[in-house]
Amino acid sequence: MDDFRSGVEQQRPYLLRYASVQLRDRDAAEDAVQETLxxxxxxxxxxxxxxxLRTWLTGILKHKIVDHLRRAGRESPLAGEEDTDDFDxxxxxxxxxxxxxxxxADPDASLEQRQFFAALExxxxxxxxxxxxxxLMREHLGCGTDEICKELGVTPTHCWVLLYRARMALRxxxxxxxxxx
Amino acid sequence: MRLLTCKEATRLASQGxxxxxxxxxxxxxxxxxxxxxxCAAVARxxxxxxxxxxxxxENT
Numbered sequence: 001m002d003d004f005r006s007g008v009e010q011q012r013p014y015l016l017r018y019a020s021v022q023l024r025d026r027d028a029a030e031d032a033v034q035e036t037l038x039x040x041x042x043x044x045x046x047x048x049x050x051x052x053l054r055t056w057l058t059g060i061l062k063h064k065i066v067d068h069l070r071r072a073g074r075e076s077p078l079a080g081e082e083d084t085d086d087f088d089x090x091x092x093x094x095x096x097x098x099x100x101x102x103x104x105a106d107p108d109a110s111l112e113q114r115q116f117f118a119a120l121e122x123x124x125x126x127x128x129x130x131x132x133x134x135x136l137m138r139e140h141l142g143c144g145t146d147e148i149c150k151e152l153g154v155t156p157t158h159c160w161v162l163l164y165r166a167r168m169a170l171r172x173x174x175x176x177x178x179x180x181x
Numbered sequence: 182m183r184l185l186t187c188k189e190a191t192r193l194a195s196q197g198x199x200x201x202x203x204x205x206x207x208x209x210x211x212x213x214x215x216x217x218x219x220c221a222a223v224a225r226x227x228x229x230x231x232x233x234x235x236x237x238x239e240n241t
Contacts, residue, residue, distance in 0.1 A: 018238045087188075095186025100219030107229045111236055120233055138199065139234040145199050156200075164195040167227045174226075 004044050008037055011057050018058060022065050022136045028072075032064040039064075062141050069133065070151055087168050101171075104179045116178060123173035127166055134159060135166035185213045187220050194224035198231065 015036060019029035039060055040047070047056050092098050110116040124132055134152060137143045143151075149159050185193065190213040193206055202210065214221045 014238070021234075021237050091186070091188045095188040097187050097219045100217075101222050101226075103218070103222040104226055104229070107226070108232075111233060116233075117237055120237060136234070139231055140237070160192075160196050160199055163199055164192050167195050167198075167230060168191065168223075170230055171223060171226050 004047070005041060007053050008040050008057065011054050012037065014054060015057060015061050019061060019065055022140050023068065028068055032061060032068050035064045036061040065141060066137075066143070066147075066151060069137070087165075087172075090168075101175070104175075107179070110178065119174065119178040120170075122177065123170050126173060127169055131162050131166045131169070134162040135170075138163055185209050187213075187217060190214065190217065190220045191223050194220065195227055198227060 012033060015033045016029055019032045020026065023029045023032065036057060040057055047053065090098060124136070127135065130152070134148055134154075137148050137151070138145075145156050145159050148154070149156055152159070154162070190210060193202065193210045194214070196202065197207075197210065214224055
């Protein structure tokens with residue numbers, strides 16, 4: 001049991017980083033991680049050594065994060081963000097590029113550079129709250145569209161629009177602040 | 182098969198990451214990306230963002 005407890009505790013820094021990416025709030029991330037560790041320690045038999053401990057704890061944490069987002073959504077619903085244009089300025093009247101985007105040179109090499117992730121976080125921070133939350137639920141937590149719709153109270157079509165806006169905005173931002181420097 | 186505008190193609194490329202596209206949608210998108218370098222670049226970059234976010238937890 002002590003081995004299990006210390007193994008669980010060793011995962012705290014990783015879990016805190018994981019929760020911080022989604023929640024963007026240190027206190028909320030601490031709460032989610034604390035709830036995760038308590039749930040794990042209360043029921044070690046559920047782990048049973050059948051998967052990687054970090055993977056198992058991350059699975060619990062995802063549920064805690066979604067619970068937190070649900071509570072936060074009830075307490076202070078996010079604005080609709082309906083008035084955002086869909087990058088109309090990038091396209092001409094016929095819907096084609098005004099200036100065609102250029103391909104990023106070797107983007108995978110950026111994944112080895114810490115400064116790239118600082119730029120990515122800056123770009124995430126610039127997204128409207130609901131857009132960022134939707135995007136991170138999809139790409140960071142790995143939630144399906146159905147789950148996101150249910151938790152955020154949006155239609156699938158609106159969800160896809162929010163994800164499109166997030167991807168386009170992040171691409172534009174990274175082009176400006178990283179790849180196009 | 183319908184010819185897509187670049188705006189429609191980028192929307193569809195994004196949706197392809199979130200839902201299973203229909204046969205006609207896939208075909209239209211594939212044809213468009215084959216002839217439009219700008220949209221092909223954006224589609225690749227959207228897929229790259231998924232990889233980047235997956236690694237963000239280790240580098241946040």
